[in-house]
Amino acid sequence: MSSRLSPEDRFRIQVAAHGVVALMASSVPGALTSPRAGIAAAKAMSTATGLTGEVLAEKPPRLPFKGSVAEIAKTVLPALTRSVRILDRVQDGEGENFRRTMRMIAESAGNANTGAPTPAEAEMLRKIEDALRTTAS
Incomplete structure (x- = not known):
């Protein structure tokens, strides 16, 4: 199944998914949060299934996350949009599986500290959702 994904496609999907983790974790910096x-x-992320789960179960390559949240977002948000397009092209329904997985990852991070997202986390959730929705019909 995954052989239909090029190494570049797999890397982009990894960047998108791990980037969601990085963006949400950075939304409210702190020693514990x-x-x-x-x-x-x-x-x-470890609960992902389908082709999305297969790619995310791989050890990620060195990911390009450096700098501010804004700099990370410049890489991650377009990678989210492109990943949905890649997965839609490769397998019916996989783009939607990826969207649901990314939402679950982001919401899990957003609810980890207080049970509800802080305003900063809620705004990052909105930006992630916008990037995922860009390709929705």
Whole structure:
């Protein structure tokens, strides 16, 4: 199934997914809040199924996350949009599976600290949702 994905496609999907974790963990920095969000998101990522789950189960290559949240978002948000398009092209329904998985990862991180997203986390959730929705019919 995954052989239909090029190494570049697989890398883009990894960047998108791990980027969601990085963005959500960075939305509310702190000695405890950021790690909790990252752990919650990583646990959610481990439940991914289908082709999305297969790609996310691989050890990620060195990911290009450096700098501010804004700089990370410049890489991750377009990668989310492109990943949905790639997965839609490769397998029917897989783009929607990826969207649901990314939403679950982001929401898990957003709820990790207080049970509800902070305003900063809620705004990042909105930006992630916008990037995922861009390709929706």
